[in-house]
Amino acid sequence: MQDKGQAGGARRASHAATVKTRPVADKAHEQALQHYQSAVQLMQEGKFERARVAFEKLIPTAPLELLDRSKVYLAACERNARKSDLVFANVGEQYDYAISLINTGDYEDARDQLEGILKKNAKADYAHYGLAVIDSMTGQAEECLEHLITAIELNPQNRIQARSDSDFQDMADDPRFTELLYPETL
Missing domain, CATH: 1.20.1270 (Substrate Binding Domain Of Dnak; Chain:A; Domain 2)
Incomplete structure (x- = not known):
């Protein structure tokens, strides 16, 4: 008990x-x-x-x-x-950083960096080109074309570069893209 x-x-x-x-x-x-x-x-x-x-x-x-x-x-x-914490000595460093972000698939941060470049210099053709690449890779055809048109208007060499850039492969079937890159065939 x-x-x-x-x-x-x-x-x-x-x-x-x-x-x-x-x-x-x-x-x-x-x-x-x-x-x-x-x-x-x-x-x-x-x-x-x-x-x-x-x-x-x-x-x-x-x-x-x-x-x-x-x-x-x-x-x-x-x-x-x-x-x-990011501080760049110049716009070139910021662009290089943005490209490294694109290469690792961090498109959102890369877009922020490229847009930051455009705030400093709206005529930075390379930033428009970079945004066109991001838009192509993320399936935003309209935005891609807008940025690519601006990049080519600011620097016609971008047209030649885009012709062989594999980052635009998703745009290859879009007739507007072809017309933009090959206007001489029209």
Whole structure:
């Protein structure tokens, strides 16, 4: 009989321990939620590096309902922090960086870099050409043609380069593309 009493007492003790830990668990959950909200606020304010650090601290202990979102926001913070850290000595370096992004398939960031070049110099034919390449590779035929027309108007050599550029292979069947590259056959 004594064993039953001791077992019952052990059950009561473990139940009491559970009851005592619930408020602690709720408090930890509440703190995690507050940390999450603070990190999101930092991100919205454009303080990506500080938000990144906050999300990194949160993720190991984040409740399941915040974990996936925290990871997505962490990736966004890392991406934006990298962008703001980029400093180019000249437009040529920025263009080279954009081309490296195209080559690795990071079309969104490459587009941002090329558009940044155009903000500095709207007549940068090579930036229009690069945007035409991105548009071709991402299936945006209209935009591709617009940028390629501008690139050729600014520098007729771009027409010759585009004729042998494999990045435009998706445009090869478009008659407007052919007319643009081979106007002498009309």
